[in-house]
Amino acid sequence: MKNKPVIDLHTHTIASGHAFGTIEENALAAKEKRLSGLGISDHAPGVDPHTNPLSFAKLCNVPRQLYGINIYYGVENNVTNEGTMTLDENLLSALDYCIVGIHGTCYEPKDAVTNTDNLLKCMAHPKTFFVSHPDDGYFPLDYERLVLGAKEYGVALEVNNSHIRNPWRMGTLENIDIYLKFCMQYRVPIFIGSDAHEPCRVGDFEAAITLLDTFGFEEDLIINNDEEKFRQFIGFKD
Numbered sequence: 001m002k003n004k005p006v007i008d009l010h011t012h013t014i015a016s017g018h019a020f021g022t023i024e025e026n027a028l029a030a031k032e033k034r035l036s037g038l039g040i041s042d043h044a045p046g047v048d049p050h051t052n053p054l055s056f057a058k059l060c061n062v063p064r065q066l067y068g069i070n071i072y073y074g075v076e077n078n079v080t081n082e083g084t085m086t087l088d089e090n091l092l093s094a095l096d097y098c099i100v101g102i103h104g105t106c107y108e109p110k111d112a113v114t115n116t117d118n119l120l121k122c123m124a125h126p127k128t129f130f131v132s133h134p135d136d137g138y139f140p141l142d143y144e145r146l147v148l149g150a151k152e153y154g155v156a157l158e159v160n161n162s163h164i165r166n167p168w169r170m171g172t173l174e175n176i177d178i179y180l181k182f183c184m185q186y187r188v189p190i191f192i193g194s195d196a197h198e199p200c201r202v203g204d205f206e207a208a209i210t211l212l213d214t215f216g217f218e219e220d221l222i223i224n225n226d227e228e229k230f231r232q233f234i235g236f237k238d
């Protein structure tokens with residue numbers, strides 16, 4: 001890969017309840033990995049009972065630069081079985097971006113049609129720019145519809161480094177292969193996320209890079225290998 005990711009937009013801090021780094025520790029780790037930007041995307045309520053929704057209200061108090069790293073305010077929101085998301089709308093509106101993903105702690109698996117319907121409803125939300133780890137076969141998806149929906153709503157799908165590094169979920173590698181093919185066919189962007197829950201994992205993209213290189217994925221379609229491209233994608237204004 002010629003242009004590796006320069007922003008890690010999928011990272012967790014102690015505010016998620018089950019992650020271990022502070023924002024400062026994650027920013028220092030991003031600096032050590034020579035990234036230019038870091039997105040804080042803690043879990044919305046529904047994954048861990050210890051997530052405090054107020055932490056999202058306070059996120060805008062975090063400086064826009066820490067240790068020379070640009071900081072973005074995000075969330076990893078949850079899909080519900082009603083096709084809604086679990087973070088309060090007012091809290092969501094103040095953030096730079098929303099990642100949405102299916103998490104088994106607050107979602108009962110259904111058939112591929114229903115799961116895809118529910119995810120697409122969340123992708124239609126104007127704050128949603130990213131889908132996390134749509135690769136777990138325990139929550140089957142119709143990948144062609146998912147990718148076409150991503151194109152329609154201006155959403156990028158994740159290639160999740162953590163899921164590839166530890167591929168114990170059902171069909172992860174096969175499923176990634178399927179949606180990457182559709183992304184290339186329909187020219188739909190992806191992003192590489194570390195999904196770091198520890199500072200040492202911030203900016204860890206190696207397993208995903210190896211997979212994408214082996215696949216022969218087009219680098220132009222990767223959103224987070226250029227900070228300006230990322231900012232335009234989420235409509236970020238200083």
Ligand SMILES: [Zn+2]
Pocket residue numbers: 076101103132133
């Ligand atoms: Zn997740």
Ligand SMILES: [Zn+2]
Pocket residue numbers: 010012076132195
């Ligand atoms: Zn995550």
